[in-house]
Amino acid sequence: MKVAKYVAEMLSDNGIDTVFGQIGGFNADLVDAIAENKKRAFVLNYHEQASAFAANAFAMVRENVGVATSSGAPSSCNLIAGIANAFFDSVPCLFLVGSVHSKAVRKSPKIRQNAFEELDMVSLVTGITKYAVKVNDPRDIRYCMEKALYVAREGRKGPVVLDIPYDIARSDINVEELKGFSPQQEKTFDPIDVHEFVKTLENSKRPLLLLGGGCRSAMSRRALGELLDKVAIPAVASLCGLDALPHDHPCFVGFIGHYGNRYANFALANCDSLIVLGSRLDERQIAGDKARFAPDAKIVRVDIDQVEHGRNIAAHVSIYSSVENFLKTVLEGNYHGLCFPKWHGAIAGWKKRYPSHDMKLDEVNAHNFLNAISEYLPENLVVCADVGQNQMFTAQSLRLRQGNKLLNSAGYGSMGYSLPAAIGAAYAQPNATVISINGDGGLQMNIQELQVVKRDKLPIKIIVLNNNCLGMIRRLQERLFDDRTVASVQGYESADYSAIAPAYGLEYVKIDSADQYCLMKDLLNSHASILIEVMLPQKIMNNPEPGAEIDLQTPLLSKHENERIKMDCLF
DSSP states (O other): OBHHHHHHHHHHHTTOOEEEEOOOTTTHHHHHHHHHSTTSEEEEOSSHHHHHHHHHHHHHHHTSOEEEEEEHHHHHHTTHHHHHHHHHTTOOEEEEEEESOGGGSOSSTTSSOSSTTOOOHHHHHGGGOSEEEEOOSGGGHHHHHHHHHHHHHSSSOOEEEEEEEHHHHTOBOOGGGOOOOOOOOOOOOOOOOHHHHHHHHHTOSSEEEEEOGGGOSHHHHHHHHHHHHHSOOOEEEOGGGTTSSOTTSTTEEEEOSTTSOHHHHHHHHHOSEEEEESOOOOHHHHOSOGGGSSTTOEEEEEESOGGGTTSSSOOSEEEESOHHHHHHHHTTSOOTTOOOHHHHHHHHHHHHHSOSOOTTOOSOOHHHHHHHHGGGOOSSEEEEEOSSHHHHHHHHHOOOOTTEEEEOOOSSOOTTOHHHHHHHHHHHSTTSEEEEEEETTGGGGGGGGHHHHHHTTOOOEEEEEEOSSOHHHHHHHHHHSTTOOBTTTBTOOOOOHHHHHHHTTOEEEEEOSGGGGGGHHHHHHOSSOEEEEEEOOTTOOOSSBOOSSTTSOBSOOOHHHHHHHHHHTOO
16 A cells, blocks of 8 residues: 555544645645545645644534645645644644655755755644654654654644655555554543532622633533533633623633633632633733733643643642543532622623624624624524634624634634634534635735635635725724824725626625615525625724723723723622
8 A cells, every 4th residue: 555545544544534735746645645535525725724723623523633735845835824823722633744755865964955945844843732743754654654743633733744745655565564553541630529519609709700712622612512501600701702601601701811701801800719721821812911800710720731820820729631521520519509690690790881893883884784794693503703803803793692602813813814723623513504704905915825715616705895995904003103004095995896706607786774684694695605794984993992901991981980880890
């Protein structure tokens, strides 16, 4: 059996039926082996960055390893954005890099290049992968593949890279003689004191859960729902945890952080116990003064990455565990009689007083548009948000339902993510409704992937929130550079999407009045590929915008309002 075929068969054996990528001379054998079996799909993207983002999304939706492949130095370098995205957002991905003949590799680092399209890809990605290796001997392929797939899934998930020279891919192997990989004994999770957890809640008047990316597995979501059925603890979410709990759940509060919902940040600032589930508490969640982060709370931190314990914010209790394991364990607790009606009531009052949307506005508004279309979202839905103002509009105002997923480029923050991610999601869950939300700037960064949508008849709804500028940078320049908006407004131009859509064979719909929001009900139920352009004022802003601290967002509230919030917590 050829190495390339062995790799393809191993992917199938691991439930991986789709590979994204570009084809070239160095990975042609692998692509041929993948496509040979009709039960596997090779999806040709028009840029490798798109392949990498598609693999990220596929992994998150399917809850399995996503795979992308490239050929040679320029092709492989184009994968790096998606490799970094998988690393920062803990997404299990395998990147199969085809490279030059193993005998042609430079023998000394003093030599700049020996072979055409030669590149030391392993050195380039070592800092953003869990495992990266060049396969120099065909007899090592089983070991390397087994180790890569194991490492990608183990612990805090992430990307792995196998560099396979084309002569190695073409080599014959005797499968029976191949050496396998045996993982070392896995670390044992910390013991979880259920009684201590119950006691923490018993001693609290204002408890709060913080849901991070570690809550997103199907099993974690189920266990979270079961726990909240037993004891109704209010829950806020990070950007990566926004789909862990349906937004119509009575315990769901909202999105926290710099751009978080104001009421969610107030809940965080005023809680007296905080259970952090799989969130790394980055600077966008904490803001400037760490002492202002849940200052009166006993913090219990649950994370599968031991490096995160004690980093940024000191916890009173740190538990090394997966969120899934923690939730399944604490379900055994006795929560009889535990309830927090006054705390829920205070939060409900804040949500009513400080919403991100204002449906009284007559002009088209991103917050109102996303809030309005939330009524039409089906259960079987994947939303892919791009990066910039559109991402924060989505996090602040789109209300997700049971069974909905929201995919972001959160830690890496790459514009151009949404469209290829939507393609990956469409392949991972073919029967789902898939929405790609974009800004007018970000869509152009991978706009070539509209050809994949058309070619493969993917019924993706591509929404462009068009304010004819790079809105988040425009806001920064307005604040810091006296309205000098070079490159965000001056020198920037949006595309004519009404011309682009038919060029790619897509339907086109323009929404330029608030009374057209209702059109989305039929559009979301359509089986067509549709580009929907929502025309926005250029000066549109997120609501709220970042302030000095996450509970001091702008526009600033009056002294009276801030005092009122504190009074709401006196019970």
